[in-house]
Amino acid sequence: MYEELSWLPPVPANFSELVSRATSGHELAHCATHALGDNQLRRIAKKLDDLKAAGISLSPLKPIRLGVVSNATTQLIESTLKGSALRFGLALDVVHAEFNQIAQVMFTEPDPFTQQKFDVVLVAIDHHGLPFVPSPGDVRAAEKKLQECLHYLKAIAQAVHCKSKAHVLLQNIAPINQSFAGSYERRLPGTWIWFVNRLNQELDLLDASYTTVVDIAALAANVGIENWHDPTLWHIAKLPFAQRFNPIYGDWISRILSARLGRSRRCLILDLDNTLWGGVVGDDGLDGIVIGNGNATGEAHLALQKTALELRERGIVLAVSSKNEDSIARSPFRGHPDMILREHHIAVFQANWMDKAANIKAIASILSLGLESMVFVDDNPAERMQVRQALPEVAVPELPNDPALFSRTLIAAGYFESVSFSEEDSKRAAFYQDNAKRAAILSQSTDLNSYLESLEMEATFSPFDQMGVTRITQLINKSNQFNLTTKRYSEAEVRQLIDDPAYFTLQIRLKDSFGDNGMISVIICKLGDITWEIDTWLMSCRVLGRRVEEAALAYLVDHALSSGAKKLKGYYLPTLRNTIVKEHYKKLGFVCVSADAESDLWVIDLTKYQRPVLPMKINDSRKSSM
Secondary structure, eight states: OTTTTTTSOOOOTTHHHHHHHOOSHHHHHHHTTSOOOHHHHHHHHHHHHHHHHTTOOOTTSEEEEEEEEESSOOGGGHHHHHHHHHHTTEEEEEEEOSTTOHHHHHHOSSOTTTTSOOSEEEEEOOGGGSOOOOOTTOHHHHHHHHHHHHHHHHHHHHHHHHHHOOEEEEEOOOOOOOOTTGGGGGGSTTSHHHHHHHHHHHHTTSOTTTEEEEOHHHHHHHHOHHHHOOHHHHHHHOOSSOGGGHHHHHHHHHHHHHHHTTOSOOEEEEOOBTTTBBSOHHHHOTTTSBOSTTSHHHHHHHHHHHHHHHHHHTTOEEEEEEESOHHHHHHHHHHOTTOOOOGGGOSEEEEESSOHHHHHHHHHHHHTOOGGGEEEEOSOHHHHHHHHHHOTTSBOOOOOSOGGGHHHHHHHTTTTOOSOOOHHHHTHHHHHHHHHHTTOOOOOOOOHHHHHHHTTEEEEEEOOOGGGHHHHHHHHHHOOSSBSSOOOOOHHHHHHHHTOTTEEEEEEEEEETTEEEEEEEEEEEEOOSSEEEEEEEEEOGGGTTSSHHHHHHHHHHHHHHHTTOOEEEEEEOOOSSOGGGTTHHHHTTOEEEEEOSSOEEEEEEGGGOOOOOOSEEEEEHHHHTO
8 A cells, every 4th residue: 555655546648748748836746646656756856857947937836945864875765755745735856965974964064964055854864873782681781772872863853953944854763673582572671673662752752843753663664664674775775765665755754844834634525425334325225324333344434434533633624525415414424323423523514416526615615724625535436536637636545445445545645644733733623613613714962073982983904805805896896986096906906916015905994883884995005115106095985974084094194104105196086976085185185286187186295294183993903913
């Protein structure tokens, strides 16, 4: 249901043509009202960008600028978010922080990301990005780690809000299935399941004035935790969840963005025959309709009535639109003993022989609510189509044939998304009901170095060795962003470098309170009497901003000076993907001595180099082996 967005009508055969012909925000939004998959979402998002670039007015879409901060790869959900938001009347502009640059976004002053003007910032951190180490049975350690992780997430939300002035959408943590102890796992302090459960409970207590918690845990539970997590995609590309759930993820986030603007639906309009009960009351009579306990079909329809009543308790106005004689339509509400819904629960009762769209317009007028506030539930596909065509503003869920799934489908659609709830909300239905009778109506941080020190980083510097050859080669050949020259070497060539006296090689591994990051950087230098030349310098983007590059330079300087060298030089060869290191050498104190379209040459005088104070412990395997 969630994977396929089953409450939305299927994608029309001429969808591509409809998108191509769209010249307004209204037309584009209409294209988004179907159960779009990844490909359709990409197409419609591109069309949105094309219309923006052409300077075409997107009215009546509401422009929203969304920032995304994550420990995972989020670029692949951009079109998902843009396309899904159109369904909610939003023209979304999405800007991503650099991959896994959470601390930098939090503490760097000035920070290029938060300096941009955002309406909302989505902080999407999953369990991989939390400094939690399991300690089963160790209550003290478990509680300590819980509070550290809670403080970490709260600090992120607070820093992002304070620096950007934007509202923060903070995702909670999707559970992970590591039930080593079976049913007891949730009760055992220090386990992942215990931790995620407790952390999510604590997150629900966060300051709601500037933070909205996005219940990703509920979404993962709805689709199945085993389905949600895809370890292969995480290890390959750091994708936070199985990509087939991109469409529902985009819808999930868009619902909240819409709800924050007060755009959640407020009125549930119900058909009667074969919707609230089984059968046709006009033909089968009061005794002939199927409703109530003891009968599978009757219980299924009763479940929808229970859902409607619970929505009413949450402030949703209930109305009826039925093609029927008024007195006959009302008879089950008045006289059937198994009915849960009664007349006094219904704010507006429209039972006549007019078409459903006309009745819905009348209900909206009586309640003084816009059509965009309405949800219409009807088992009949023809009636649903008629309302969609006549009143496109009205939400009309696509119901399955099985009435047992009516309630679940209505809930899954998320029409009544809420970002808060008050005593007044609980009374809203009654307020509208009274108005109908009278025919009237009404969002702690610290400095970056302190943070880095708290990570308890431990970097290990080693020359190339046989054990690391495979990983070194892999990094050299797949690293494109933090890679100064993007030179490629085969495994055989890497092996040759191990014992080549003309080269100084370096592999860097990093551990911290998050765990072991493994090998994160590779450097190859050509040796010279006076000048060392950096042939290759690459680093994993997941540790950008941890000052590892400064530690690496200090290490190179020490060994270059000890060999008698006076200078260190390096080239930057620009590509389409390595622009993030364009200023790398400049930031480290190098001076650009030549530059052209092919490359920039940077040099640093080692005799004038000033060693920085670094927030990490350095292990030098060269010294330990001497």
